Every structure is written in C-alpha cells, then in structure tokens.
Amino acid sequence: MTANIFNFTISATDGAARRGTVSTAHGDIRTPAFMPVGTAATVKGMTPEAVRETGADILLGNTYHLMLRPGAERVGRLGGLHKFMNWERPILTDSGGFQVMSLNELRKIDENGVTFKSHIDGQRFELTPERSMEIQNHLDATITMAFDECTPYPADHETAATSMRRSMRWAKRSSEAFEARQGYGLFGIVQGSTYEDLRLESVNALTDIGFDGYAIGGLAVGEGQEAMFSTLEVTTPAMLADKPRYLMGVGKPDDLVGAVMRGVDMFDCVLPTRSGRNAQAFTRFGTVNMRNARHADDDRPLDELCECPACRNYSRAYLHHLFKAKEILGATLLTWHNLQYYQDIMRGMRAAIEEGSLASYALDFFAAQENGDIPPL
Amino acid sequence: MTANIFNFTISATDGAARRGTVSTAHGDIRTPAFMPVGTAATVKGMTPEAVRETGADILLGNTYHLMLRPGAERVGRLGGLHKFMNWERPILTDSGGFQVMSLNELRKIDENGVTFKSHIDGQRFELTPERSMEIQNHLDATITMAFDECTPYPADHETAATSMRRSMRWAKRSSEAFEARQGYGLFGIVQGSTYEDLRLESVNALTDIGFDGYAIGGLAVGEGQEAMFSTLEVTTPAMLADKPRYLMGVGKPDDLVGAVMRGVDMFDCVLPTRSGRNAQAFTRFGTVNMRNARHADDDRPLDELCECPACRNYSRAYLHHLFKAKEILGATLLTWHNLQYYQDIMRGMRAAIEEGSLASYALDFFAAQENGDIPPL
Ligand SMILES: [Zn+2]
Ligand SMILES: [Zn+2]
Numbered sequence: 188m189t190a191n192i193f194n195f196t197i198s199a200t201d202g203a204a205r206r207g208t209v210s211t212a213h214g215d216i217r218t219p220a221f222m223p224v225g226t227a228a229t230v231k232g233m234t235p236e237a238v239r240e241t242g243a244d245i246l247l248g249n250t251y252h253l254m255l256r257p258g259a260e261r262v263g264r265l266g267g268l269h270k271f272m273n274w275e276r277p278i279l280t281d282s283g284g285f286q287v288m289s290l291n292e293l294r295k296i297d298e299n300g301v302t303f304k305s306h307i308d309g310q311r312f313e314l315t316p317e318r319s320m321e322i323q324n325h326l327d328a329t330i331t332m333a334f335d336e337c338t339p340y341p342a343d344h345e346t347a348a349t350s351m352r353r354s355m356r357w358a359k360r361s362s363e364a365f366e367a368r369q370g371y372g373l374f375g376i377v378q379g380s381t382y383e384d385l386r387l388e389s390v391n392a393l394t395d396i397g398f399d400g401y402a403i404g405g406l407a408v409g410e411g412q413e414a415m416f417s418t419l420e421v422t423t424p425a426m427l428a429d430k431p432r433y434l435m436g437v438g439k440p441d442d443l444v445g446a447v448m449r450g451v452d453m454f455d456c457v458l459p460t461r462s463g464r465n466a467q468a469f470t471r472f473g474t475v476n477m478r479n480a481r482h483a484d485d486d487r488p489l490d491e492l493c494e495c496p497a498c499r500n501y502s503r504a505y506l507h508h509l510f511k512a513k514e515i516l517g518a519t520l521l522t523w524h525n526l527q528y529y530q531d532i533m534r535g536m537r538a539a540i541e542e543g544s545l546a547s548y549a550l551d552f553f554a555a556q557e558n559g560d561i562p563p564l
Numbered sequence: 565m566t567a568n569i570f571n572f573t574i575s576a577t578d579g580a581a582r583r584g585t586v587s588t589a590h591g592d593i594r595t596p597a598f599m600p601v602g603t604a605a606t607v608k609g610m611t612p613e614a615v616r617e618t619g620a621d622i623l624l625g626n627t628y629h630l631m632l633r634p635g636a637e638r639v640g641r642l643g644g645l646h647k648f649m650n651w652e653r654p655i656l657t658d659s660g661g662f663q664v665m666s667l668n669e670l671r672k673i674d675e676n677g678v679t680f681k682s683h684i685d686g687q688r689f690e691l692t693p694e695r696s697m698e699i700q701n702h703l704d705a706t707i708t709m710a711f712d713e714c715t716p717y718p719a720d721h722e723t724a725a726t727s728m729r730r731s732m733r734w735a736k737r738s739s740e741a742f743e744a745r746q747g748y749g750l751f752g753i754v755q756g757s758t759y760e761d762l763r764l765e766s767v768n769a770l771t772d773i774g775f776d777g778y779a780i781g782g783l784a785v786g787e788g789q790e791a792m793f794s795t796l797e798v799t800t801p802a803m804l805a806d807k808p809r810y811l812m813g814v815g816k817p818d819d820l821v822g823a824v825m826r827g828v829d830m831f832d833c834v835l836p837t838r839s840g841r842n843a844q845a846f847t848r849f850g851t852v853n854m855r856n857a858r859h860a861d862d863d864r865p866l867d868e869l870c871e872c873p874a875c876r877n878y879s880r881a882y883l884h885h886l887f888k889a890k891e892i893l894g895a896t897l898l899t900w901h902n903l904q905y906y907q908d909i910m911r912g913m914r915a916a917i918e919e920g921s922l923a924s925y926a927l928d929f930f931a932a933q934e935n936g937d938i939p940p941l
Binding site: 233264271502507511519 | 604611613633638641649873881884893
C-alpha cells in the first residue's frame with residue numbers, strides 16, 4: 188500500500204457536504220470520517236481489531252502522551268506507531284500543542300515554542316514546530332499536524348489575533364521542517380477564535396503556505412454549538428475545496444451532523460471512548476446512562492438495530508451489572524457500542540451525501556434524538 | 565444440545581492420568597480441563613469470544629458474588645447465567661461456601677449454614693445447602709457444587725474431622741435439595757485437610773451419597789505443593805474411577821501438571837486472570853513480569869510460539885508500555901495470553917495422555933520452566 192500518493196478526491200456533494208476519499212500510504216480514509224482517539228497507542232479498552240470492526244479507517248494518536256511515554260524515538264526504533272500498536276491503517280497525530288497548552292502550571296510559551304514539565308515525572312521538555320515534526324516523523328504518522336497554539340476561549344480580538352499569527356508563523360516552520368514522504372500528509376490548522384476576520388486571515392495564511400489538508404482548531408472549547416457552527420459557516424467556504432477539512436476535537440453526534448452539513452470531512456473526539464468507560468451510551472435515542480437502576484431487569488438490548496457486540500449479545504441488564512460491578516468488560520462493550528454508533532452516523536451521512544438526501548437524513552436523525560430512549564419495561 | 569445426558573467417558577489413560585470427556589446439556593468438556601474464573605458473570609477483561617478462542621470449554625462462576633450482585637433470582641428471570649453473560653457452553657458454579665467462610669468478620673456458621681453480611685452493602689444473607697442449590701439452579705449452572713466448608717489450614721485433626729463431617733451432612737442435604745435436570749450435574753466435595761484418614765472417610769461418605777463428579781476441596785490453601793500432592797496421592801485412588809475429579813482453586817502451571825499425573829481431571833484458578841491484570845505472564849519459560857524495564861525496547865513477542873493475540877501481534881515493548889500507562893488493553897492482552905498458555909498446557913497434556921507420553925511431556929515442561937525467560941536483548 189506504500190505506493191499511494193496522498194490525495195483527496197470528492198465523489199459526491201450535497202449542499203456544502205462532501206463525500207470523499209483520502210488516499211494515503213496506509214490505505215484509504217472514507218470521508219466524512221470519524222477518527223477514534225488512541226491517546227497512548229491504544230484506543231482505551233479496545234483491541235485494534237475491534238476498532239476496525241466498527242468501521243474506523245483512521246485513528247488519532249496524541250504526540251504529547253507518546254513523546255513522554257513510551258517516547259517518540261523509542262516508537263521509531265520499534266518500527267513506528269502502526270507496527271507498535273498493530274494498526275496498519277492511517278494514523279493522524281496531533282502536534283502536541285493543544286495538550287501542552289492545557290498544562291497551565293507546567294508550561295512556558297514564547298516565539299520559539301513551549302517548554303513544559305511532564306505530568307508523569309516532572310521532567311522538562313521542549314516542544315517547537317521543528318521538534319513536533321520530528322516526533323511525528325518518528326511516530327510515522329500518516330497525517331502530521333502543524334504545531335500551533337489552540338487559542339483559549341474566550342479571548343479578546345487582540346489576544347486571538349496575536350495567538351493566531353504566531354500559530355501561522357509556526358505553521359510555516361512546521362511546513363519547512365516536515366519531511367515529505369510519498370503517501371504522507373501535513374495539515375495546517377486554522378485558528379482565530381470566533382472572529383470572522385481572523386479565521387479568514389488564518390485560512391489565507393495557511394493556503395499561501397500550502398498543506399495537504401486543513402484543520403479547524405480552537406473550537407469545541409466552550410463557545411457552544413451555535414458559535415461553533417457560525418464560525419464554520421464563515422470558515423469552510425474560504426477553505427480550498429479540493430483538500431480535506433478536519434474539525435478538531437468534535438464532538439457530540441449532533442455536532443458531527445451539523446458540521447458535515449457545513450462542509451467538514453474529518454473529526455476526532457474522546458467522547459465516545461471516554462463516555463463508554465463512564466457508562467454513558469450514545470444511541471439513536473440520545474444518551475443513555477447504563478448505571479441507571481431502570482436497566483437492572485431490562486432484558487432488551489441497548490439498541491436493537493445496532494450491530495455492535497454490546498447490542499447483539501447482551502441485555503441492558505447485563506451492561507448495567509458490569510458497570511455496577513466495575514468490570515472491565517463494561518467499559519469495553521460500551522466503548523465498542525459508542526464507536527459503532529459514531530461510525531454508523533458517518534456511514535449514514537456518507538450514503539446520504541451520495542444520494543443527495545443529507546437534509547432528510549439529518550431531519551430523521553434529530554427527530555430520533557428528540558424522541559429519547561425507549562420507555563422502561 | 566439440551567438432550568445430552570450428563571456423563572463422563574474416558575478415552576485414554578497414562579499412569580494415573582485420564583483423557584476424558586464430560587458431556588453436558590451445554591456441550592462437551594474435554595479433560596483434563598482448566599476452567600477460567602468468571603466471578604461476576606465475566607472473565608475479567610475478556611469477551612466470552614476471546615475466552616473461547618483460547619480453547620476453554622467451561623467457565624466457573626462464583627455463587628457468592630452473583631447472589632449479591634446482580635442477584636440469583638434476577639439472573640434466573642433474565643434467562644440464566646449462560647444467556648446473561650453470552651457463554652452458551654458449560655458453566656460450573658461454586659457453592660458460595662468458600663468465599664463466605666473467608667469473610668472472617670462478617671459471618672456466623674452453625675449446623676444449618678452460614679449467615680453473613682454482604683461486603684457490598686452490609687445486607688444480611690443466609691447460605692445453607694438448600695439455598696445454595698436454589699441459587700445455582702436460578703443461575704442455571706451446568707455443574708452445581710455441593711455446599712461445604714473449606715476447612716482452614718492448618719487445622720488439627722479434631723477440627724478438620726468436625727468440619728469435614730459437617731460438610732458431609734451438608735453434601736447429603738445438597739444432594740437432596742438439588743433439582744435433577746437432564747445434562748446437568750452435581751459434584752460433591754472431599755474435605756479432610758491433609759489427614760489421610762479424614763480424606764478417605766470423606767470420599768466414602770460422598771460415594772455413599774452418589775454424585776455426578778467429585779471435587780477435592782481444602783487444598784491450595786497454604787499447605788504447599790508437596791503436601792497437596794501427597795494428599796492427592798491418597799485421595800484420588802479412592803475416588804470412583806468413572807467420575808470426573810475436580811481439584812478446586814488450583815493452580816500454578818506446575819500444579820496442573822503434577823495434579824493431572826495424580827489423576828485429576830478438572831481445575832479452576834484465578835491466577836492466569838488475576839496475574840494477567842497485574843502484568844505477570846505465565847510462559848513456557850516460567851513467569852515474566854511485563855512491568856520490568858528490560859522489556860521497554862524489546863521488539864520480540866512475549867513467546868514467539870504462542871498463538872494468542874498478545875504474542876502474535878505485539879512486542880514485549882508494547883505490552884510493557886501498556887502496563888506503564890495503566891491501559892486496559894494491557895490487562896486484556898496479558899489475561900488472554902495467560903489463559904491461552906493454561907489451555908495450551910491442558911491441550912498438551914490431553915494429547916500426551918492419548919499418546920501415552922505424559923511423563924515425557926512433563927519432563928520437557930519442567931525443563932523449559934527451569935530454563936527461565938529468554939535473555940534480554
Ligand atoms: Zn451497539
Ligand atoms: Zn501468548
């Protein structure tokens with residue numbers, strides 16, 4: 188598969204939504220795509236075979252976590268992240284910036300980059316655009332993300348502008364430091380908080396540099412869905428039509444549907460995995476808390492139409508029991524279900540875009556979510 | 565499968581060792597057999613499909629845990645333990661006695677049975693031979709264990725005799741309370757500590773009552789392997805040859821080999837699962853601690869000949885990383901490996917008995933264990 192050139196083709200559109208394929212050295216990514224998060228070289232609680240069974244084409248790995256443990260150079264010596272974690276398909280790594288910036292107490296930021304102390308052992312590290320590219324190269328990321336600052340929310344216009352412009356300088360340095368390899372891609376990240384002018388300035392700056400794809404960062408950080416959608420509506424139309432667009436860290440099921448309708452192609456989010464470990468299921472009926480006592484005697488599946496093992500093989504009563512008893516299998520099964528549901532949404536949207544019926548898909552989706560969970564027995 | 569009669573056939577012997585098949589309402593159990601422990605209706609960290617892939621024919625469930633949570637009557641209403649936990653093959657449940665007796669502070673024992681307080685919420689419960697049979701019936705256990713007291717070790721002769729004789733009276737009451745169903749079996753439990761005369765008295769008492777199989781209880785409780793083997797050597801020859809023999813709570817790999825050579829057919833133990841969650845691997849080379857830093861850069865599999873996913877798909881470096889990062893997948897993969905290794909031992913012994921080469925199998929086994937783990941890179 189390593190002979191593939193990294194490129195993006197669009198086979199259908201429906202309004203602003205696009206049905207596409209990203210070809211990479213590690214295989215194809217069907218878009219719109221949801222990327223499960225494999226922070227520390229594992230999607231928590233899942234085997235890679237199970238993740239693939241849900242329909243995922245690509246995983247996300249976290250540079251910050253992996254550089255600290257097991258270490259990027261080590262992963263490189265061991266043959267790269269794909270081999271290390273037994274996932275031969277595409278992997279996107281973030282730049283480490285987002286997570287380093289969240290270490291309020293432990294980091295110092297300047298034009299060169301960020302110095303910070305590891306949350307594991309307090310050891311001091313430096314992360315710069317150049318080092319981030321080097322790390323993601325050691326990891327053998329199929330898609331490398333430019334190093335940027337995720338502007339905190341809320342930020343006044345001047346703060347947002349200053350932050351975004353530094354990110355654009357870092358994007359340029361990232362592009363220069365990135366080692367081009369056939370079938371591998373580098374994505375730039377649009378910043379600018381919720382300010383239309385800054386978003387457009389950022390899009391133009393990145394387009395001038397030239398990337399294989401463009402991400403939208405700095406959203407889903409507390410601004411609310413309405414502000415997020417408004418920002419998308421001014422940002423995606425300005426982005427190159429023939430490159431994939433990736434909305435970082437998003438989101439809830441209705442965020443995904445709304446963002447695809449606004450021209451987004453790729454997503455990642457910890458919600459399905461983290462919620463799965465915390466007994467919260469995402470379903471066609473909205474969210475369902477499996478710890479709720481109303482499930483204790485319920486012999487029905489979580490969702491009778493879902494084809495994940497949690498729904499095919501077990502009752503709500505059993506899932507409830509597993510969480511009450513703090514059994515690992517509860518986390519595994521509900522993570523599996525949530526990832527399946529997220530992939531089902533993406534699959535449904537891909538089919539709807541091909542048929543030109545995305546609006547009707549979305550109406551059905553929101554109506555079912557509104558209906559809520561099936562009544563207790 | 566529900567038309568099967570519960571019976572035991574022996575197809576080959578090699579010294580005291582037997583190669584047999586237990587036929588049940590839920591399918592066959594190839595013996596010698598190792599039963600993974602599924603305490604709370606799940607083999608911790610594993611899907612039932614994964615447990616089956618290792619070669620397990622039968623699981624063990626714990627009456628004590630299941631009666632408290634989710635409750636035996638509830639499991640019964642939900643269709644029994646097989647359906648509840650998605651394991652259609654045979655299940656053996658213990659009687660609850662062993663675990664209730666371990667609740668030093670929380671229990672009171674008399675001729676009728678045991679009263680105790682739940683470790684979960686302090687609620688008071690009573691467990692008697694009759695109630696234990698009723699619970700195991702609700703659970704739909706393929707093999708029900710008679711209610712007994714596991715005599716603490718060490719015990720003087722009088723204490724051991726008193727305890728064993730009460731267990732024999734409870735065995736009689738268990739036999740009378742057990743509801744016979746085609747393809748289901750009830751096992752009695754030999755007690756008597758390490759006293760030869762008491763073990764023989766117990767075997768005779770149980771044989772007089774008549775059971776579908778006979779377990780040896782009260783071993784692996786601190787007496788050491790030598791005393792355990794000595795006790796087996798006087799006990800198994802006195803047991804009915806045409807019924808399965810089950811050594812409860814045993815053991816380490818070398819315990820299994822030694823006990824099979826002394827005429828034991830069935831085993832259960834938490835060691836492979838509990839150790840797997842704690843980074844300890846059982847291998848052909850003895851035990852290996854995956855937390856040890858010497859694995860950090862080791863790109864070799866844990867055991868290159870093992871066919872479990874942990875060994876087929878991952879390096880020691882990756883397994884080490886998972887445990888350092890406290891990732892669920894580490895527990896899953898190492899549990900999988902340990903269960904695979906235990907089943908490989910049982911498979912190897914079954915083949916060796918068929919060939920009449922168990923002594924040579926055992927010599928090779930002990931020599932490999934003595935050699936220890938492969939040298940660090
Ligand atoms: Zn499901
Ligand atoms: Zn293995």
